Amino acid sequence: MTVLASAESLLMHKLASLILAACLLLPANVHAWGFTGHEYIGATAYEYLTPQARRWVDSHLQRLDETSLASATTWADRVRGTEEGRFLGPLHFANIPPDEQQIDMQRHCPNRRCVVGAAMNALDVMFDPQANPTAQADELRKFSHWITDLHQPLHLGFARDRGGNDTYVTVDGERINLHRVWDSLIIERKELPAPAQLAAQNPLPESTEDWYEALQLWAEEANHLAREYAYADLEPGDELDSAYLIQAKQVVKEQLTRSAQRMAMIINAAAAANQ
Template identity: 65%
Template sequence: MHKTVKGITLALCALPLQVQAWGFAGHEYIGETAYYYLTEEAREWVDQHLERLDEESLATATTWADRVRGTDEGQWLGPLHFANIPPEENQIDMQRDCPNRRCVVGAAKDAVDIMFDPDADAMEQADALRKFTHWITDLHQPLHLGFARDRGGNDTQVIFDGEESNLHRVWDTQILNQMNMPSPEQLSHENPLSETQKDWGQALINWANEANHLARRYAYEDINDGDPISAEYVQRAAPVIEQQLLNSAQRMARIINDAAAQP
C-alpha cells in the first residue's frame, strides 16, 4: 500500500544540506508527485514491486541510491549519478561521454530495459524500478549533466547567503530550500499528464541534452570561482528548478505507466 510522504514541502526548507542531487527531500518530492500521475494499474505494479524491497513508497524509493553511498555497492554506483558533456560539444555522445553505459543516462536506460523485459523476474524488475526512480531524478538536475572540469559544479566555490558553498550544492538544495513549492498533489493537479513519445531510450538522451543546456544557460552563466550568488541569479534559476522537478515527476510516471501496461 502506498503511503503518502507528509510534510515534503516543509522539509524542503527544513532539511540540512545534502550533497546528493536535489537532496533527499527533493527526490522524495519528485517521487510523491509522480505517484499521483500513475494509473491504478501502475500504482498496483509499483506497490507490489516496492513491497518486495521493503520500500515504503515510490517517494522513499527515489533516495535508495543515495542511501547506499557509504557501502561497497554505493561506491560502485558512483559514476551512475551523472554524465559530463565537454564544453565544446552540445549533445551527449554515449560512446564518448558514457562508455559501457556507466553514467546516469546509461544506468537509466539499463533500468528501463529491465522494467520492460517480459523475461525479467519480479525481484529483478523491482530492483530496476527502484534504481530507475533515482537515475531519472538525477538526470533532471542540470549540474548532473555539467562539465567534468569542475565535477558538475562541485569544484566551483561560491558564496550563498554569506556562507561558503559550491555551485553544485546551490542547485541541489540551497535554492530549492528557499522555494515555496506546492504540495505534490497540487502540482500534479495543476499540470495534467500529456501523451508523449514511447522511444524511452531516445527520450532519456533528449532529456540529458536538455539538462546540459540548462546547466550551460542558467547554472554556469556568468559564474566564476569565488563569486557570490546574487538574488538575480536565484530568480533566474528557481523557475528552471521547479520545471525540472515537474518534468522529472511526469516523465518518471509516463515510463512507469507504460512499463506496468506491458502484457
Template identity: 30%
Template sequence: MKLNVLKKLLLGVAVMYLPLQSMAWGTTGHRVCGQIAESYLTPKARKAIQAILGDESVAMASNWADFIKSDPAYSYLSSWHYIDFDKPYTYPEMQAFLLKDTSVDAYTKLNFLIGELKKKDLPQANKLLYLRMLIHIVEDVHQPMHTAHTADKGGNDIKVNWFSTPTNLHSIWDTQLIEFQQLSYTEYANAINHTTATERTEWQKAPISQWLFESSKLADNIYADAQNGENINGYKYNFKYISLLNNQLLKGGVRLAGVLNELFG
C-alpha cells in the same frame, strides 16, 4: 579524553554532511519528483509498482540510491547518477555522442534498467534494485548539474558562498535552492504540480537524449551566472531561477510517470 570525544563529534558531523553534498536534488527534491510521478500513474502501473516496492512509495523510494552510498558494497552505483560532457553540444552532436556512449553513466544505465525491467522473469531482488535506481536516475538527469561539465565535476569544483556559507554550485542546485523554499515535499509537489494533458504528452514523448540536452543547456546558463569564489545573493538567485527549478522538478516527475506507465501500465 575530551579531545577524543571532540574528534568523534566532528567525524559524526562530517559523515552526516558529506552525503548531502552528493545527493542530486537532495532528499526533498527527489521526493517532490516522486510524489508528482505517483499522481500520474495508471492504476495498473500503480499496482505493479506496489508489488515491487511494498509499502514504500515512489516518493520515498526516490532517495534509496543516495542513502545506499553509505554502504561500500554499492559503490559501483556512484557513476550511474550523472553524465558529464566535455563541451557544449548541439542536439545532433549530443545524439551522435550518446550513440557511441559505452561509459557507465546515467544514459547507459537508464537504458540498461529499462531493458531489464521489461523482462518478465526478473528476480524480485533485481526488480527492487532496478526500480529504485530507475526512479532516482530519471529524476537525477533533470537536475541540470547532473548533465554538466566534466572538468569541474558537474559544478562541484566551483566553490561559492550561499548566504555567506561556503558551498559549491552543484550543491546549490541539489539542496540549497530547494530547501530555501521551506516546504515539505508534499507541499512542494502540490504547489507546482499543475500540468496540461498537452504538456504531459509532449514531455513524455521526448527521448532520453532530449532530456539530457535540455538539462545540459540549462547547466551552461547556470555556469555563466556563477564564478568560482563568488558570494551569491540567495534572494536574487532564487528570484531568477525558481521557475526553472520548479519546471525541472515537474518535468522529472511527469517523465518518470511516463516511463513507469510504459513499463508497468
C-alpha cells in the same frame, strides 16, 4: 604501564575503526536534489500513475521493503559508502564537454556507465515481461533515482569542476559550492505546492514511442540548463545575486515537474507492457 598503554592504544584503534565504518554507511553530504527533492519528485510522480501502474509499483516495492515510490527514489543515495554504493557512484551523473552540445553514448557514457546509461539499463528490465519480479523491482527503484538525477542540471554539468562541486560561490555571505546550490539550497528556499496540487496543475504531456532516445534528449536539455543558468557567466567566488537565484528557482521548479512527469510516463508504460 606499558601493557596498559598498549591495551589503551588498541582500544582507541578499534574505536576509531568503528567510527570510520559508521561514517562510511552515512549518505554523502551532497546528493542530487537532496533527499527532500528526490522524495518530492517520487511523491508527485505517484500522483500521475494509472491505477494499474500504482498496483504494479506497490507490489514491486513491497519486495524490497520500500514503503513508497517517494522513499524508493533516495535508495541510491542511502547506500553511498557501501560497496554497492561505490559501484553505483559513476551512475549518478554524465558530463558533456563544454565544446559539445549532444551526448555521445560511446564517448561520454561508455558501457552505459553514466546516469543516462543506468536509466537505459533499468528500462531493459522494467519493460521485459519475462524479467524476474525481484530484479524488476530493483531496477524500478534504481530508475526512480536515475531519472531524478538526470534532471538536476549540474548532474549533466562539466567534468572540469565535477558538475559544480569544485566551483565555490557566495550566497548571503556564505561560501558554498555551486552543485549544492542547485541540489539543496534552492529547494530549501522555495515553497513547493503539495505533490497532488502540482500534478493537478500540470497535466502529463504526450507520450513518446522511444524512451531511450527521450533519455538522451532530456540529458542534453539538462546540460543546456546547466550552461545557460547554473554556470551562466559565473566566476569562482562570485556572489549569487537575487536575479540569479530567482531564475534558478524557476528552472528548479520546472525540472522537478518534468522529472516527476517523465518518471510517471515511463512507469505507466512499463506497467502496461507487463500486463
